[in-house]
Amino acid sequence: MTMASADELTFHEFEEATNLLAETPDAATTSRSDQLTPQGHVAVAVGSGGSYGAEDEVEEESDKAALLQEKQQQQQPGFWTFSYYQSFFDVDTSQVLDRIKGSLLPRPGHNFVRHHLRNRPDLYGPFWICATLAFVLAVTGNLTLVLAQRRDPSIHYSPQFHKVTVAGISIYCYAWLVPLALWGFLRWRKGVQERMGPYTFLETVCIYGYSLFVFIPMVVLWLIPVPWLQWLFGALALGLSAAGLVFTLWPVVREDTRLVATALLSVVVLLHALLAMGCKLYFFQSLPPENMAPPPQITSLPSNIALSPTLPQSMAPY
Numbered sequence: 001m002t003m004a005s006a007d008e009l010t011f012h013e014f015e016e017a018t019n020l021l022a023e024t025p026d027a028a029t030t031s032r033s034d035q036l037t038p039q040g041h042v043a044v045a046v047g048s049g050g051s052y053g054a055e056d057e058v059e060e061e062s063d064k065a066a067l068l069q070e071k072q073q074q075q076q077p078g079f080w081t082f083s084y085y086q087s088f089f090d091v092d093t094s095q096v097l098d099r100i101k102g103s104l105l106p107r108p109g110h111n112f113v114r115h116h117l118r119n120r121p122d123l124y125g126p127f128w129i130c131a132t133l134a135f136v137l138a139v140t141g142n143l144t145l146v147l148a149q150r151r152d153p154s155i156h157y158s159p160q161f162h163k164v165t166v167a168g169i170s171i172y173c174y175a176w177l178v179p180l181a182l183w184g185f186l187r188w189r190k191g192v193q194e195r196m197g198p199y200t201f202l203e204t205v206c207i208y209g210y211s212l213f214v215f216i217p218m219v220v221l222w223l224i225p226v227p228w229l230q231w232l233f234g235a236l237a238l239g240l241s242a243a244g245l246v247f248t249l250w251p252v253v254r255e256d257t258r259l260v261a262t263a264l265l266s267v268v269v270l271l272h273a274l275l276a277m278g279c280k281l282y283f284f285q286s287l288p289p290e291n292m293a294p295p296p297q298i299t300s301l302p303s304n305i306a307l308s309p310t311l312p313q314s315m316a317p318y
Helices: 004-024 032-036 053-073 084-090 092-106 110-119 125-153 162-192 201-211 216-221 227-253 258-283
Strands: none
Touching: 032 053, 053 084, 092 110, 092 125, 092 201, 110 201, 110 227, 125 162, 125 216, 125 258, 162 201, 162 227, 162 258, 201 227, 216 227, 216 258, 227 258
């Protein structure tokens, strides 16, 4: 086939394709040379609007990239603004219940941060858990005295409103200062052991806040006036809460030396035990002597004073 015949063939193909597009604008055209293309090649179809599908995809991708770049360029709100703290309370009821369930059912290999927080720590749950625990502690501590007065009327009870303040300060200081000290220590150990990856401060606060939830039903059960049963409930609650802390912190501290990891986890459990024992001994203590009503005093006359008999008025001499 000569060069002229090949050109004429190409011209006829182009003319046929033009006529076909004029009759049916939605139709797609393929040339004979397309049959010789490998199967891996993709032909671009011509639509009725005259726009190419590939161009639409490119425009869509460029729009997504522009939106992403715009979000990244948005300035983060300052810590003094309300919107900065709003994200820490952006949780729903199902998420809070799932995190409470995870703190009540700790098990080895189930990391609370990875399976429940998922890089979204919140302050809503820890704040209300601490507030509820402080309120329940103060109320049950006063109810213990009320029930004791009903069993023994000689006990004098007066409302102890200062227990609300003591419980609130103790619980909130523990839920914030202990995680702060732990987070600072882990950050310092990260400089020593480069493989360590400590949790953020908010994640540490979230871990401690949800670990205190098991103490709320424990405090309610302490209303049962049986000392050995109260200590049993306290030991069970302390075991569940401390186990959740140990299982969550172990993936972080295991990269450190064995001595440091053992000492750190021992201090965490010891502080948790001191909190539980402090609540038991202060809010559910035995009644002090000043709360006991003084017994009625009988005044006796000296023995050397003789009582003069009194006569009835009718028999008295005039």
